[in-house]
Amino acid sequence: MTQGLTLEDQIVVAIRRIIRAIDVHSKQLVEQVGLTGPQLMTLKVAAELGTASVGALAKAVHLSGPTLTGILDRLVRRGLINRVTATRDRRSVVITVTEKGYETLASAPSLLQERFRQKLEGLAEWERTMLLAAIQRMAAMMEAGEMEDVPVLDGEMLIDASVPGETPRIAPFIEGESISGGHDDVNERNYG
Amino acid sequence: MTQGLTLEDQIVVAIRRIIRAIDVHSKQLVEQVGLTGPQLMTLKVAAELGTASVGALAKAVHLSGPTLTGILDRLVRRGLINRVTATRDRRSVVITVTEKGYETLASAPSLLQERFRQKLEGLAEWERTMLLAAIQRMAAMMEAGEMEDVPVLDGEMLIDASVPGETPRIAPFIEGESISGGHDDVNERNYG
DNA sequence: GCCAATTGGTTCGCGCACGAACCAGTAAGG
DNA sequence: CCTTACTGGTTCGTGCGCGAACCAATTGGC
Incomplete structure (x- = not known):
């Protein structure tokens, strides 16, 4: 098995497998709920945010x-979200989830991330830590193509990236802007 | 500064970083040689195979x-490869690299894979092995969504590198018009 | 008040990626 | 032979994914 492959090749192949797995899962989602991965993800996050530009x-x-x-x-x-312009700042477009959108979410299967998370939970603590360190290092090495060399990271300097889980939590960072609060001063927008 | 991110989230973020790094590299390639990652990879593999369907x-x-x-x-x-039908089995289309294709390859920068490889070489053996094990495990966990089949990568040369897009900006797509090369067991194919 | 920057979103153009459908051709059976 | 099955590639349709260009508002200067 894999005799002709160098170790480096195997790593690259593994990355491809990951990318492909994401794609495969997305297609499964389409069959189950008619939504792709990115769509479901967006819907989910929109629901968590409640109201967001x-x-x-x-x-x-x-x-x-x-x-x-x-x-x-x-x-x-598909009638899952509303897209309305804010009256306050009419450049801004506010997204909200419709009733149908919430229903869809309720019956939707989990994101790949979440399934993956469950599997991770089956591992020992040290294993998870090791996985994290490894993949972060990998990411750093790849990003170092043009810019400075590999940053010294131990797993702390991370991007914000509140990639939502299922824990109902409001995104903390939202680009401090007027959109957040529950101000409902929005109008329907008539997209053709 | 690692705020509310769980370890699992961080892993997912790292995967995103990797995918993005691949994309970024592809865009750099476009600027340098006018070829995207997938294109360069394909050209390279075609050159290695010499003649392939x-x-x-x-x-x-x-x-x-x-x-x-x-x-x-x-x-x-772009005139980098020839595409001709085999005379033997006229369903089959044979790909060969043109002179210009070889020239392009000669002056082309390395694939992400190769730069990445150099960085890998800077690591200790045990580190590389650990990285491989980690990412393979990750891939396996993600693939284990629906079907339970083992990866199975056929032991050939599995080069690889990039994935998604960029924007070279050329003319709109036309049906490939084969550029002449030597005949071997093949004939010119006249698309269109 | 008025014109220049800036910001928020959309549109446009291009490439990647794939499954389904579709044509050849070729091979298998009668 | 002729019909059926299969195989190799391409075409079609859909959905990412992004930068550049583009409006439309808002803000900043003066």
Whole structure:
């Protein structure tokens, strides 16, 4: 097994397996709830935030604006979210989850992340720590392509990335902006 | 500063960082040689194989047929490879690298994989082994979603590197028009 | 008040990635 | 032979994913 493969090759192959696993899971989701991974993820985060601008949402799910716009288009088309312009700052677009959106969420299977998390919980503490250290180191080595060399990290300097779990918690960072509070001064937006 | 992030979250974030690093590298490649990661990888593997059918090539780079077809379209358009039908079995399409393709390869920077490899070499043996074990385990955990089949990677050369997109900006897609090369067991194929 | 920056989102163009459907061709059976 | 099955590639449709360009508001200067 894998005799011709160098150790380095095997690592790269493993990364590919991970990427592919994410993709496979996304396709399974489509069959089960008609939503892709990114869509479900976005819906979930939107539900946690309750009310959020597109920008804040993009940050929370770690996607670029244009990408999120496309995903939101699909979610709107399925009637899972509302997309409304704020009256306060009319550039801002506020996202909320519809009734149907919450229903969908209730019956939706877990994200790959969550399943993965469960598996992680089956491991010993030291194993998890080791996995984390290893993959972070890997990430650092790959990022070091152009910029300075591998930062010395022990697993502390991390990005914010509140990639949502299921723990109902409000994103702490939301780009301090007026959107957050529950101010409902929004109007329907008539997208064609 | 590691605020509310659980260990599991951090792992997921690290995976994102890796995927993103691959993407970033692909974009750098576009600026340097006008080829994306997948394109360069495909060209490289094609050069190593010398002569290969689309199917064999797809297997070697771990991409689906349709995906590879698109990449080959772009490589043909740039005159880096030839695409001809075999006379023996006229269903089969044989891929070869053109002179220009070899020149491009000669001046091309390394794949992410190779830079990554150099960094790996800077590590101690036990560290590399640990990294491999960790990421393989991670991959296995993620794959274990639905089907329980063991990975099984066929023992060939499994080069690989990048994944998603960037933007080279060329003309819109056209049907590949084969650029002539020597005949062997193959004939020119006239698409369109 | 008015025009220049800035900010928030969307649109546009391109590439990757894949499954399903679709054509060849080729091989198998009669 | 002729029909059926299968195989190799491409085409089609969908969904990411992003940067650049683009509006539309808002803010900053003066």
